[in-house]
Amino acid sequence: MTASTEGETFWLQEDLAGAHRLNRVLSLLPRYRTDRRWNARLLQGMIESSQRCIPDIAVLRGQASVRRINTEAGPINIRFTAPPQQPARGLYIHFHGGAWVIGNARLEGGLARRIARDCGVLVAAIDFDNARDDRLDRTVLQCVSATEWLVDHLGDFGVKRAVIGGESSGAHLGCEALLHLRSAGKIGQVAGFYSMCGGFNLDGSQSLHNASPDSLVIDAPAAVANLRRLTPSLSNGLSHGPLHADLSGLPPSLFIAGSLDPIVDDSIDMSARWAQQNGNSRCILVPEAPHGFNRFPTSLAAQANAFARRWIGNVIRTADRAAEP
Secondary structure, three states: OOOOEEOHHHOOHHHHHHHHHHHHHHOOOOOEOOOOHHHHHHHHHHHHHHHHHOOOHHHHOOOEEEEEEEEOOEEEEEEEEOOOOOOOOOEEEEEOOOOOOOOOHHHHHHHHHHHHHHHOOEEEEEEOOOOOOOOHHHHHHHHHHHHHHHHHOHHHHOOOOEEEEEEOHHHHHHHHHHHHHHHOOOHHHEEEEEEEOOOOOOOOOHHHHHOOOOOOOEOHHHHHHHHHHHHHHOOOOOOOOHHHOOOOOOOOEEEEEEOOOOOHHHHHHHHHHHHHHHOOEEEEEEOOOOOOHHHOOOHHHHHHHHHHHHHHHHHHHHHHHHHOO
């Protein structure tokens, strides 16, 4: 299969109208400047303070659990969400977004429960250290190490294969983990890779450099400045991002991006190169969709998220059938 880009004919007119109404509201709100570390520390502090005050209902109900593992990058927490039906059909390894500087695994609880339920998989959300000190190299090492540990222990979870995915900056971290698994000779246990609004060009894609500060949700020039703060900590092999890496020998992939996202070219270009080298990538562009649109209360977001969950389930089933004698 070659790369495919699906556009507006996929959506109903009322879906587009609802998204457009939300975009008018978003245009009145301040954009998030990802290059300012003080606001990242403030937001993260507010998130963690509220989480300390509010009981973790999913854990209390036994729907989720947190396990601390030891890796070469040090101890890392992983939040597991089990499917209601047992046994699990596979493992989905998830990396949260947040421009590499905010967010944590607990915030992904709702998303994890829906994926676990609809796909019948065990979801493992990596609680990596955010790079507010600009040490993105340490964050990448944690994500790579945690992913390799999970793949090495698939049998302990009663599954045979995994799907790796993430949103925004998390898609970059997941892709670096996938490339590491290929180098380690463990790519055969990964059934697919999924990205939502992912960032893969750490030099900044053409759409990002061409975007204005009026882009919705995030300030595009600030996003470029954020990349310039983070990349000096990376080795030459990682500093330009996965878009510039050898992508051969990788499993099927799905890239979903919003047409109004300043980093939309990251998904388009990544899917095209993936398809060129492997023949197994698909890219879906969602009209009237800004960065992180899948978290907004629109029918476009609901449809895109549901499509992604179906894809995760299907790619695991396909891998299972291919492995049958």
